[in-house]
Amino acid sequence: MYYLGVDLGSLSCDAVLLGGDEGILASSVVPTGARNQEAVARAIDELLKAASITEDQIRATVSTGYGRDRVEQRLAAVTEITCHARGIRSLFGGTEVLIDIGGQDSKAVRLDTDGQVSDFAMNDKCAAGTGRFLEAMARALQVDIEELSDLDIGASGGVTLSSMCTVFAESEVVSLIADGVAVNEIVSGLNRAIASRIVALVRRIAPATDGLSIAMSGGVAHNHGVVRALSQAFGTTLLVPPRPDTVGALGAALIAREKDNRGD
Amino acid sequence: MLRYFERLASRLEAKITKTPDMPNARRKFALEIAKLGIRLYSGKHRVAWCGVVAPFDMLSAMNVTSCFVEFVGAMLAATGAVGTFLEESEHGGFAADTCGFHRAVIGAAMKGLMPLPDLMIATTCPCTGGLAAMENLGRMFGKELFVLDVPTSDTPESVHYLANQYRDMFRFISSRTGETLDEDKLREAMVKSNRARELMVEVYQLAQNVPSPASGQSLANFGIVMALFLGTDAGIEIAQAYKDEFELMVQNGQSGVPAEKIRLLWLQNRIQFKNPLIKMLEQEYQASIVIDELNDITWEAIDPTDPFTGIAKRTITNPLNGEINQRLDHVRRLSKAYKIDGAVNLCHWGCRQGTGARGLIQAGLKELEIPVVNLEVDCVDTRNFAEGQLRTRLEAFMEMLGTNQSLRRT
Numbered sequence: 001m002y003y004l005g006v007d008l009g010s011l012s013c014d015a016v017l018l019g020g021d022e023g024i025l026a027s028s029v030v031p032t033g034a035r036n037q038e039a040v041a042r043a044i045d046e047l048l049k050a051a052s053i054t055e056d057q058i059r060a061t062v063s064t065g066y067g068r069d070r071v072e073q074r075l076a077a078v079t080e081i082t083c084h085a086r087g088i089r090s091l092f093g094g095t096e097v098l099i100d101i102g103g104q105d106s107k108a109v110r111l112d113t114d115g116q117v118s119d120f121a122m123n124d125k126c127a128a129g130t131g132r133f134l135e136a137m138a139r140a141l142q143v144d145i146e147e148l149s150d151l152d153i154g155a156s157g158g159v160t161l162s163s164m165c166t167v168f169a170e171s172e173v174v175s176l177i178a179d180g181v182a183v184n185e186i187v188s189g190l191n192r193a194i195a196s197r198i199v200a201l202v203r204r205i206a207p208a209t210d211g212l213s214i215a216m217s218g219g220v221a222h223n224h225g226v227v228r229a230l231s232q233a234f235g236t237t238l239l240v241p242p243r244p245d246t247v248g249a250l251g252a253a254l255i256a257r258e259k260d261n262r263g264d
Numbered sequence: 265m266l267r268y269f270e271r272l273a274s275r276l277e278a279k280i281t282k283t284p285d286m287p288n289a290r291r292k293f294a295l296e297i298a299k300l301g302i303r304l305y306s307g308k309h310r311v312a313w314c315g316v317v318a319p320f321d322m323l324s325a326m327n328v329t330s331c332f333v334e335f336v337g338a339m340l341a342a343t344g345a346v347g348t349f350l351e352e353s354e355h356g357g358f359a360a361d362t363c364g365f366h367r368a369v370i371g372a373a374m375k376g377l378m379p380l381p382d383l384m385i386a387t388t389c390p391c392t393g394g395l396a397a398m399e400n401l402g403r404m405f406g407k408e409l410f411v412l413d414v415p416t417s418d419t420p421e422s423v424h425y426l427a428n429q430y431r432d433m434f435r436f437i438s439s440r441t442g443e444t445l446d447e448d449k450l451r452e453a454m455v456k457s458n459r460a461r462e463l464m465v466e467v468y469q470l471a472q473n474v475p476s477p478a479s480g481q482s483l484a485n486f487g488i489v490m491a492l493f494l495g496t497d498a499g500i501e502i503a504q505a506y507k508d509e510f511e512l513m514v515q516n517g518q519s520g521v522p523a524e525k526i527r528l529l530w531l532q533n534r535i536q537f538k539n540p541l542i543k544m545l546e547q548e549y550q551a552s553i554v555i556d557e558l559n560d561i562t563w564e565a566i567d568p569t570d571p572f573t574g575i576a577k578r579t580i581t582n583p584l585n586g587e588i589n590q591r592l593d594h595v596r597r598l599s600k601a602y603k604i605d606g607a608v609n610l611c612h613w614g615c616r617q618g619t620g621a622r623g624l625i626q627a628g629l630k631e632l633e634i635p636v637v638n639l640e641v642d643c644v645d646t647r648n649f650a651e652g653q654l655r656t657r658l659e660a661f662m663e664m665l666g667t668n669q670s671l672r673r674t
Contacts, residue, residue, distance in 0.1 A: 066652050081660035105653065117664045122657055124640045204623075 002058045005252030006040060008067030011103030011131050013039035016249040017047045018257055026050035027246045036070045062256040064248050078255055080248045081109055081120050087251030088215050089115040092239045096212040099198055101220035103131040110205040121204040128164035129194040131219050136166050137190055140173040152225040155188035164193055191229035199233050215239040217247035265377060269301030287509035290482055296498045303329040305379055310441060315387030315394055317582055319575045321495025325453040326437050331492055337368035341536035341644040350645055363614040364644030366397035373404050380405055383440055389414035390584040391617040410436045414579055416586035426576035453495035454568040460494055463503035465561050470510035472602050476554040477513035479520030480542035484534045487559035521552035526665050529599055529607040530556045532618045533643045541658060549662040555602040557595055588621045592628040599634050606635045606665045613642040637661040
């Protein structure tokens with residue numbers, strides 16, 4: 001008996017396979033690209049191969065992410081807010097605040113003692129500080145997105161970016177490079193600017209975070225520099241799972257299993 | 265616009281005629297809106313463009329067809345043609361991050377789609393943006409603006425101050441139109457306002473039932489637009505139709521949203537253009553918007569022998585006037601009366617009045633353990649409608665309420 005969670009996001013399509021009562025059997029992350037259905041098929045195909053099972057052995061599928069209603073295999077579609085909360089609680093049981101930064105939006109989620117979502121906030125109007133923002137900055141710096149992760153190391157923290165608009169920030173980064181500012185200082189400035197926005201988002205759902213257990217999920221959690229900047233801003237070490245981009249899909253798979261057990 | 269309103273009126277009349285035994289409340293309401301549109305645009309009536317809290321019943325007693333300018337923005341949004349007018353105002357230098365209602369109106373005036381008014385009566389409440397839009401329009405139309413300065417505190421001095429301004433307003437109207445104030449007609453208008461008020465109180469009380477006869481659309485824009493029909497027979501007929509319809513539904517145990525599960529309070533304005541969000545709430549989550557913040561009677565019946573004082577008090581005690589605590593108390597009272605499970609706080613882009621209070625409203629409702637979801641959206645500007653993001657917020661909110669539902673209704 002297998003359960004599938006599919007998180008169809010704007011940048012990547014993530015899938016997680018669970019067994020009847022075991023932990024994660026397999027997971028996959030593929031770029032979403034322009035064709036959603038193809039990305040879903042590829043992500044599932046990779047899973048099936050990794051677990052050596054066939055699709056008809058999957059008992060229930062729950063989809064999440066911005067494209068959740070486009071996953072044809074779904075038993076139900078559940079928002080990424082609920083799924084990330086469910087997923088992170090299965091990994092870090094005491095999580096009280098979750099920060100999820102994905103491809104095009106960022107979310108702060110407050111969890112109650114039972115692990116249920118008690119409040120949440122999402123970025124307003126623009127997608128500054130999300131995965132797509134970081135991609136644009138990596139392009140401006142002429143580095144790979146993965147490389148960006150540790151480029152802040154050794155920075156003094158003296159550079160501050162004045163704009164978080166992707167277009168303006170990109171041109172500001174280009175100007176800083178032209179002025180001879182060290183790349184690590186620019187990247188550190190970017191990370192702190194993202195952290196500042198996220199802190200403001202978290203304050204909306206948790207005005208005081210001292211002593212709270214804060215975890216992070218979503219693709220941007222792969223970026224160590226952003227996690228460092230956030231940890232510094234909150235004065236605590238953020239909990240980050242080894243595969244932060246699959247937390248939503250994990251939550252979806254857990255919900256699929258629960259629904260099946262309840263006979264929904 | 266005249267043709268649009270004529271076609272709308274004709275369609276609605278046909279539908280009402282087809283089912284004369286039904287209360288047809290929403291249709292009757294929409295029909296009166298269409299008729300108002302016809303009067304505004306026909307060129308046959310004396311027209312006043314006004315601020316939101318102008319005394320429309322008083323103006324009606326002076327044979328003036330009056331309307332707040334935001335109505336035009338809402339109607340353009342409803343037709344789906346608002347983009348052109350928003351662009352026009354932006355090309356004309358009106359800042360793109362100001363209120364969409366006002367940008368649309370300015371654009372409509374620039375494109376000649378606003379009838380030239382006989383009078384312009386602005387109000388300092390509920391927002392300074394509205395006053396600025398009226399000043400812009402006044403200059404465009406070459407019309408003098410009469411400004412009603414609404415004090416923020418409910419004191420006898422404030423009421424006296426505003427009541428005197430209404431007297432001045434009548435003198436202003438008389439001097440511009442030659443129409444003299446008929447005191448009998450004014451008294452009659454107040455009696456009609458009071459009757460509509462009584463019926464609306466009953467409508468709102470009926471909407472408090474569990475399950476509620478109100479659905480997500482049945483009372484959309486009701487309170488704010490009904491102000492335009494106060495003092496007239498149409499206002500009484502609309503309110504009566506709603507009362508009859510809701511009464512019947514309550515008697516039959518019928519709810520506005522079938523199998524109502526979640527009861528919502530909608531804060532601030534509705535999104536004025538077609539969108540799938542309300543339908544999604546109703547069909548996928550059985551969530552019903554049982555009350556809007558703008559749908560309430562917060563004023564006492566007016567003494568027909570002293571209308572200026574009564575109307576001044578009505579305006580000053582509007583929950584959107586003055587300190588935020590007044591608004592917060594009102595929202596809390598509605599939440600309790602309607603047994604609300606959660607509140608949707610529409611944060612209209614460019615509305616400093618509404619969005620400025622976002623945190624305070626959220627904190628105030630949290631004290632009552634009522635969760636709030638904020639929707640950052642422009643009620644008028646379809647070009648800024650991020651459906652996916654808004655759906656995610658609302659759906660996550662529904663999932664959260666579904667899990668944590670405290671069942672205040674019991």
